[in-house]
Amino acid sequence: MTAPDNNLSTLAFAIKAWGRELGFADIGIAGIDLGHTEAGLQAWLDAGFHGEMDYMAAHGMKRARPAELVPGTVRVITARMNYLPRDSADDWREDEVRRASDSRQAVISIYARGRDYHKVLRARLQQLADRIRAEVGDFGYRVFTDSAPVMEVALAEQSGTGWRGKHTLMLHREAGSMFFLGELFTDLPLPVDPPGTSHCGQCRACIDICPTQAILGPYKLDARRCISYLTIELKGSIPVELRSLIGNRVYGCDDCQLVCPWNKFAQRSTLPDFDPRNGLEHATMVELFGWEEDEFNRRLEGSPIRRIGHERWLRNLAVGMGNAARQYRGDPGIVAALEARSGHPSPMVREHVDWALGCHR
Numbered sequence: 001m002t003a004p005d006n007n008l009s010t011l012a013f014a015i016k017a018w019g020r021e022l023g024f025a026d027i028g029i030a031g032i033d034l035g036h037t038e039a040g041l042q043a044w045l046d047a048g049f050h051g052e053m054d055y056m057a058a059h060g061m062k063r064a065r066p067a068e069l070v071p072g073t074v075r076v077i078t079a080r081m082n083y084l085p086r087d088s089a090d091d092w093r094e095d096e097v098r099r100a101s102d103s104r105q106a107v108i109s110i111y112a113r114g115r116d117y118h119k120v121l122r123a124r125l126q127q128l129a130d131r132i133r134a135e136v137g138d139f140g141y142r143v144f145t146d147s148a149p150v151m152e153v154a155l156a157e158q159s160g161t162g163w164r165g166k167h168t169l170m171l172h173r174e175a176g177s178m179f180f181l182g183e184l185f186t187d188l189p190l191p192v193d194p195p196g197t198s199h200c201g202q203c204r205a206c207i208d209i210c211p212t213q214a215i216l217g218p219y220k221l222d223a224r225r226c227i228s229y230l231t232i233e234l235k236g237s238i239p240v241e242l243r244s245l246i247g248n249r250v251y252g253c254d255d256c257q258l259v260c261p262w263n264k265f266a267q268r269s270t271l272p273d274f275d276p277r278n279g280l281e282h283a284t285m286v287e288l289f290g291w292e293e294d295e296f297n298r299r300l301e302g303s304p305i306r307r308i309g310h311e312r313w314l315r316n317l318a319v320g321m322g323n324a325a326r327q328y329r330g331d332p333g334i335v336a337a338l339e340a341r342s343g344h345p346s347p348m349v350r351e352h353v354d355w356a357l358g359c360h361r
Contacts, residue, residue, distance in 0.1 A: 011135065012190045018131045019079055022124045023271050025175060026080040028159025028193045032066040032073055037154050051224040053233055059149040069149060070185045072140045075192065077184040078152075078159040079128070080170075081121055082267045083111050083274040084178045085281075092266075093258050099282070100248065103324040104334070106285045106317065108305070109228070109252025110178065113281055114274035116304045121145040121182040129184060140187035145180070152181045160193035166218040167206035167256040173199060176263035199262075206256035212245045215256065227253035231316045232308055237348055238319055243355065248285065248320040250313075251305055277303065285324065286337045289317045314341060314349045322356030335360055 012029055019027035038061055050056040062069045066076055089095055100107050111117065125143040133139060144150045153170050157163055161181075162172035169177045200218075207215045214225035223229040227249050230238050238246070249255075257263055278299045291299065293310040300306040305313070318341070321334050328334065338360075341353050 008188070008190050011132075011188070014135065015077060015128070015132060015190075019128055022127055023081060023269075024079045024124065024128075025082050025179060025267060026078075026161050026172070028078045028080075028156065028161045029190045030076045030078055030155045030159035031192045032076060034064040034066070034151055034154050034158070037151060038064045041151075047222075049222045049224065051229060051233070052235060053223065053229075055149070063149040063151050064154075066150075066155075066185055070140075070142045072187045073142075073185040075186050075188060075190045076155050076159070077128075077186060077190070078156045078161055079121070079125060079182045079184070080156065080161050080172070080175070080179045081117075081124075081182070081271075082175060082179045082269045083114075083117065084266050084268045085110070085114065085275045086268050086270070086272065087275070088268055093263060096254065096258055103248045103320075103327040104284050104286070104331070105248055106280075106283050106288050106320065107247070107249045107253075108280050108283075109254050111180070111274070112251055112304050113276040115277070115302050116306075117180045117274070118145050118147060118304070119302070120271070120273045121180055122147070125182050125184055132186075132188075136188070142185045143182070144185065145182040150183055152183065155183060156181050157196045158192075160196050163196040163198040163200075164219060165206065165260065165262075166200050166204060167210075167215055167260070168219055168221045169257070171199070171260070171262050172265075173262065174265050174267070176266040177257050177260060178263060178266040203261065205259045205261070209255050209259045211247065211249075211253070211255060212242055227255075231312075235312070237351060238315065240355070243319045244323060246319055247323050250285065250288070250316040250320045251308070285317050285320050286333050289314065289321065289337050289341070311346050311349060314344065314346075315352045318349065318352035318356045322352075322359040325356075325359040330360055 016027040045057045066073045099105050122145045129141050153164050156170050162170050165171040171177050212225040214222050216222055227246055231251050296310045338353050338357050344350050
């Protein structure tokens with residue numbers, strides 16, 4: 001059963017209140033007409049900008065058609081959850097820039113230093129669905145958290161959560177971009193929220209700061225050049241011509257977010273889940289490069305980083321350590337760490353270690 005039509009507005013109001021109780025910063029309600037996104041999505045895929053992310057193309061236009069992805073869907077409840085760690089300093093952006101300037105430091109995207117967001121958001125979205133079921137009885141729904149062909153940013157924008165920035169990430173006037181998105185597809189015909197409006201103006205800071213020039217222009221990202229793609233999604237060797245541009249960013253990249261003026265309003269998380277673990281907010285590359293596979297798996301249990309596996313972890317760190325040669329040429333600790341991995345059983349690891357050692361010669 002579903003709530004009577006005259007109770008849907010009351011239900012929508014209650015859903016937003018329940019969402020806040022569950023730790024979400026925002027809950028919005030979107031319609032399912034994303035037809036305006038299809039041409040852009042197809043052009044992006046046709047250009048090959050998705051690289052090895054075959055899942056981006058595997059479902060065709062289902063990504064822009066929620067009712068085809070989950071039959072019966074008439075609305076999408078969108079959720080936003082802040083992830084900036086609770087103890088972040090007021091000048092956290094300056095702290096991040098300073099840390100990145102020391103090429104011996106391992107720079108890991110802020111979102112990945114704590115617990116895997118997939119698990120956190122999925123569990124809380126399920127709790128939200130349970131609250132709705134307790135109120136209205138059985139209803140059709142499905143929970144998504146960056147886990148299926150869902151156009152998260154388009155749906156969030158349509159639900160009034162914010163707008164797509166020129167770096168293609170979601171922006172919010174009171175929270176910048178330091179948050180995760182999740183969705184609950186539903187057959188409840190809830191009243192929709194007005195869509196968000198853009199507030200980027202003439203700013204192009206994110207475009208200009210990108211180390212690899214992956215942002216080709218406003219709202220146009222070539223993922224194949226993006227450091228987040230290269231260090232997380234790419235399964236093989238990192239292209240030689242891009243390695244020196246990666247610097248010491250060993251898992252993801254926050255540069256376009258750090259420079260965004262709207263992130264002076266970024267909100268700290270209310271949850272301990274996103275607090276840094278294992279000292280990842282200040283670890284050196286030599287320290288992390290020394291983790292054997294069992295230690296990598298043990299320390300990073302429950303972390304999104306564990307998804308890439310130990311081999312790619314070493315690949316990324318080798319590139320970063322090679323780049324450190326430009327600031328600390330011949331550093332004995334870095335050279336010794338690399339030489340200790342020069343006989344690694346993985347050809348990919350050996351290739352990147354050899355490249356890194358070449359940077360020190």
